[in-house]
Amino acid sequence: xxxxxxxxxxxxxxxxxxxxxxxxxxxxxxxxxxxxxxxxxxxxxxxxxxxxxxxxxxxxxxxxxxxxxxxxxxxxxxxxxxxxxxxxxxxxxxxxxxxxxxxxxxxxxxxxxxxxxxxxxxxxxxxxxxxxxxxxxxxxxxxxxxxxxxxxxxxxxxxxxxxxxxxxxxxxxxxxxxxxxxxxxxxxxxxxxxxxxxxxxxxxxxxxxxxxxxxxxxxxxxxxxxxxxxxxxxxxxxxxxxxxxxxxxxxxxxxxxxxxxxxxxxxxxxxxxxxxxxxxxxxxxxxxxxxxxxxxxxxxxxxxxxxxxxxxxxxxxxxxxxxxxxxxxxxxxxxxxxxxxxxxxxx
Amino acid sequence: xxxxxxxxxxxxxxxxxxxxxxxxxxxxxxxxxxxxxxxxxxxxxxxxxxxxxxxxxxxxxxxxxxxxxxxxxxxxxxxxxxxxxxxxxxxxxxxxxxxxxxxxxxxxxxxxxxxxxxxxxxxxxxxxxxxxxxxxxxxxxxxxxxxxxxxxxxxxxxxxxxxxxxxxxxxxxxxxxxxxxxxxxxxxxxxxxxxxxxxxxxxxxxxxxxxxxxxxxxxxxxxxxxxxxxxxxxxxxxxxxxxxxxxxxxxxxxxxxxxxxxxxxxxxxxxxxxxxxxxxxxxxxxxxxxxxxxxxxxxxxxxxxxxxxxxxxxxxxxxxxxxxxxxxxxxxxxxxxxxxxxxxxxx
Numbered sequence: 001x002x003x004x005x006x007x008x009x010x011x012x013x014x015x016x017x018x019x020x021x022x023x024x025x026x027x028x029x030x031x032x033x034x035x036x037x038x039x040x041x042x043x044x045x046x047x048x049x050x051x052x053x054x055x056x057x058x059x060x061x062x063x064x065x066x067x068x069x070x071x072x073x074x075x076x077x078x079x080x081x082x083x084x085x086x087x088x089x090x091x092x093x094x095x096x097x098x099x100x101x102x103x104x105x106x107x108x109x110x111x112x113x114x115x116x117x118x119x120x121x122x123x124x125x126x127x128x129x130x131x132x133x134x135x136x137x138x139x140x141x142x143x144x145x146x147x148x149x150x151x152x153x154x155x156x157x158x159x160x161x162x163x164x165x166x167x168x169x170x171x172x173x174x175x176x177x178x179x180x181x182x183x184x185x186x187x188x189x190x191x192x193x194x195x196x197x198x199x200x201x202x203x204x205x206x207x208x209x210x211x212x213x214x215x216x217x218x219x220x221x222x223x224x225x226x227x228x229x230x231x232x233x234x235x236x237x238x239x240x241x242x243x244x245x246x247x248x249x250x251x252x253x254x255x256x257x258x259x260x261x262x263x264x265x266x267x268x269x270x271x272x273x274x275x276x277x278x279x280x281x282x283x284x285x286x287x288x289x290x291x292x293x294x295x296x297x298x299x300x301x302x303x304x305x306x307x308x309x310x311x312x313x314x315x316x317x318x319x320x321x322x323x324x325x326x327x328x329x330x331x332x333x334x335x336x337x338x339x340x341x342x343x344x345x346x347x
Numbered sequence: 348x349x350x351x352x353x354x355x356x357x358x359x360x361x362x363x364x365x366x367x368x369x370x371x372x373x374x375x376x377x378x379x380x381x382x383x384x385x386x387x388x389x390x391x392x393x394x395x396x397x398x399x400x401x402x403x404x405x406x407x408x409x410x411x412x413x414x415x416x417x418x419x420x421x422x423x424x425x426x427x428x429x430x431x432x433x434x435x436x437x438x439x440x441x442x443x444x445x446x447x448x449x450x451x452x453x454x455x456x457x458x459x460x461x462x463x464x465x466x467x468x469x470x471x472x473x474x475x476x477x478x479x480x481x482x483x484x485x486x487x488x489x490x491x492x493x494x495x496x497x498x499x500x501x502x503x504x505x506x507x508x509x510x511x512x513x514x515x516x517x518x519x520x521x522x523x524x525x526x527x528x529x530x531x532x533x534x535x536x537x538x539x540x541x542x543x544x545x546x547x548x549x550x551x552x553x554x555x556x557x558x559x560x561x562x563x564x565x566x567x568x569x570x571x572x573x574x575x576x577x578x579x580x581x582x583x584x585x586x587x588x589x590x591x592x593x594x595x596x597x598x599x600x601x602x603x604x605x606x607x608x609x610x611x612x613x614x615x616x617x618x619x620x621x622x623x624x625x626x627x628x629x630x631x632x633x634x635x636x637x638x639x640x641x642x643x644x645x646x647x648x649x650x651x652x653x654x655x656x657x658x659x660x661x662x663x664x665x666x667x668x669x670x671x672x673x674x675x676x677x678x679x680x681x682x683x684x685x686x687x688x689x690x691x692x693x694x
Contacts, residue, residue, distance in 0.1 A: 056621065056625075236620040236621075237620075240620065255620060255623050255624050256624065257624060258620045258621055258624060261619075261620060261621060262621070265619070268617035268618075268619065268620065269617055270615035270616055270617040271615075272608075272612070272615065273583040273584075273587065273602060273605045273608060273615065273632075274403065274583075274605055274608060274609070275632075276602050276630065276631075276632035277602050277603065277604060277605060277632035277633070277634070278403075278632070278634070279632065280631070280632050280633050280634065280637065281631070281632055282629065282630070282631045282632075283623065283629070283630040283631070284623075284627070284628070284629045284630070285620075285622075285623035285624035285625070285626065285627050285628055285629075286624070286627050287624070287625070287627065290627065
């Protein structure tokens with residue numbers, strides 16, 4: 001048996017901001033016949049994650065200066081893998097049966113052929129939440145927020161916390177984790193609508209629209225007259241430079257992403273390194289997968305907070321594989337509030 | 348009784364590279380009469396420390412953007428405090444007697460009136476080393492090297508360690524601590540003479556003259572084909588940017604000083620923050636005084652290494668208070684190899 005699998009690919013490497021013309025929607029014939037001894041699992045994709053970091057995988061990997069490549073490169077014309085939720089269509093493995101709901105490494109397409117060893121987990125049927133939550137708040141966005149904030153920043157109640165891209169997939173969770181700990185939380189984002197959302201819906205203590213500020217250092221000085229103890233950075237660039245100038249002694253900066261720099265390296269900014277010395281600032285990068293060892297803690301706390309109403313998760317869901325390119329491009333234009341997800345098919 | 352006290356002061360705040368004309372040698376009458384109930388201790392200075400960070404205390408403190416001042420400002424016309432070694436001339440305190448050798452916060456001058464609460468410790472007479480060692484290798488230079496390397500970087504045997512300004516007061520000790528741990532050590536510095544010194548006298552595995560390199564990233568790539576695990580940064584600027592590009596996953600950068608930026612903020616460079624994220628680099632600043640809790644460990648290990656010949660300490664000693672301005676200015680021209688000290692008087 002065979003199905004038509006519609007999927008997204010890039011036509012060539014993308015080295016600046018992504019545009020619609022960089023992508024194509026392709027259709028392939030996909031066999032649903034799996035040999036009885038095969039460990040392959042065929043999944044029908046339901047919700048797939050749309051994340052800014054994918055742009056780094058789409059770049060030409062010719063950079064000779066760095067000793068690592070930015071995760072596995074995406075090959076033009078090929079399927080693009082992504083975290084997502086789906087339903088098992090075909091499996092001869094004892095651990096996955098037809099009809100099982102799963103989360104793991106799927107694709108920007110309608111179906112995924114999941115090879116042995118690739119990330120795939122059965123969903124816990126006792127979790128009475130929308131399926132899309134497994135892409136966002138229970139997925140790597142949530143884990144990045146939780147691990148980056150608690151594990152890297154080691155925050156204490158009462159500390160002053162700044163979050164950039166604060167209404168984004170990760171930022172909006174970080175701010176609420178920080179509030180739940182008893183921190184003072186200020187977010188920055190790119191529109192008045194988002195600022196209102198942070199303050200009125202999510203309970204941030206303050207927020208500002210960076211596009212309306214002439215001087216980011218002054219903006220942060222105004223919001224943090226006593227300085228910043230923890231900065232959860234999602235943007236890099238000038239905001240990181242401004243934050244370093246406003247950090248307190250023994251403060252921590254965790255860098256989760258640098259979306260302002262992904263599509264334009266000229267936006268990099270030079271922090272005052274003297275500040276890092278005199279204020280003993282710790283700056284640290286991380287990847288969400290580093291926190292798999294604390295996944296169980298993360299999940300139980302997050303479920304509890306959602307049930308208690310301490311945590312609200314926001315999702316911005318587009319419909320269908322055809323919407324994936326514009327959903328992805330929109331990330332770099334600040335189109336989304338909360339986690340950007342594409343719903344590929346009905347459950 | 349009274350003495351003439353010759354001391355160095357700045358004529359006005361210094362905001363660029365220091366020059367001879369920025370300083371003046373002044374003479375004051377200093378009373379050696381101390382009231383019996385006074386806790387003041389008058390010290391005859393013997394060796395005083397000459398450190399780059401003092402330039403930050405000499406700047407105009409008008410910077411409004413930062414929430415901290417860079418240590419206590421130095422006032423034009425006044426004495427300048429510094430770490431040093433001296434001999435007690437007058438004391439009514441039970442813990443300090445006339446003739447005691449002491450180390451603590453003295454001045455760029457011939458005598459110091461040490462107030463109660465100011466750093467002052469009696470030297471351990473059992474330590475059979477030159478008195479000047481208490482200014483350098485047993486002082487804050489040694490503590491910075493030890494604490495910054497072991498406590499902040501958490502190095503492991505076999506790791507690849509890079510040290511900039513490697514023949515300087517702190518760098519030359521860091522490299523030898525790293526060798527003693529079994530690390531692979533490369534240093535950078537500003538002359539062929541220093542490169543030879545690092546390799547031939549101190550046993551660095553490799554070294555390079557940054558002034559002879561057209562591309563620092565390539566230089567580091569050549570010296571560290573497998574990448575850098577630990578970077579002990581004394582210079583900041585372009586070297587820090589180049590190091591970040593060559594760091595390995597889960598590597599650590601400790602920032603001890605940024606001499607390239609102290610006198611010229613335009614030398615700041617923008618590291619690729621994406622590298623910090625993907626390689627989970629930890630960047631951390633420190634001040635030597637943070638490591639006072641491990642001073643005893645530091646001292647015993649350092650004494651042992653010196654006695655075993657595992658550690659050599661280099662000193663560059665000028666003579667007399669009049670030489671202090673040129674000794675200080677020379678730090679920014681790379682004049683010194685090892686710890687810069689001025690000998691103010693014979694023991």
